[in-house]
Amino acid sequence: MLILTCPCCGVTADETExxxxxxxxxxxxxxxxxxxxxxxYLFMRENPRGPHFERWRHAYGCGKWxxxxxxxxxxxxxxxxxxxxxxxxxxxxxxxxERHPGWRWRxxx
Ligand SMILES: [Zn+2]
Numbered sequence: 001m002l003i004l005t006c007p008c009c010g011v012t013a014d015e016t017e018x019x020x021x022x023x024x025x026x027x028x029x030x031x032x033x034x035x036x037x038x039x040x041y042l043f044m045r046e047n048p049r050g051p052h053f054e055r056w057r058h059a060y061g062c063g064k065w066x067x068x069x070x071x072x073x074x075x076x077x078x079x080x081x082x083x084x085x086x087x088x089x090x091x092x093x094x095x096x097x098e099r100h101p102g103w104r105w106r107x108x109x
Contacts, residue, residue, distance in 0.1 A: 002070070009062040011099045022054030025087065049073050051096045051103055053088060056080075069096060070103045 002015040009060045020041065044092035046052065052072045058063045065083040070076060076099070079092040088105060089097075096103050 002077075003070050004056060004070075004074055004077060006058040006061060006064070007066050007082050008064040011058070013058065013061060017058065017060040019057045019059040020067065021057055024053040025054045031087050037073065051078065051088055051100060055083065071099070 003012060005012045029038045049076040050071055050073055054068050055065060056068050066080050067083055068080045069088055078095040081089050093105055
């Protein structure tokens with residue numbers, strides 16, 4: 001069972017108290033984007049085996065959205081952090097790198 005700690009209220013909850021919201025850190029297609037870029041923004045999502053970043057809502061708790069980093073193969077949770085964060089915090093990236101040497105956060109720039 002997936003167990004996450006809500007960074008907003010501090011409650012540790014199992015997945016029955018949470019609602020998944022899909023992939024985190026999806027970059028919105030900006031003005032002037034091509035049809036292909038808009039299509040990618042709307043429909044294309046990562047589906048990795050390993051470290052993944054997801055949006056979750058503490059549906060039966062504080063009701064707020066947050067982000068979680070976890071391993072999709074082992075369900076190991078690397079950490080949770082506020083939804084307003086634009087990229088994973090350094091301590092979470094370090095935790096992932098410790099378990100998956102060579103793993104790199106994708107670079108959007
Ligand atoms: Zn909460």
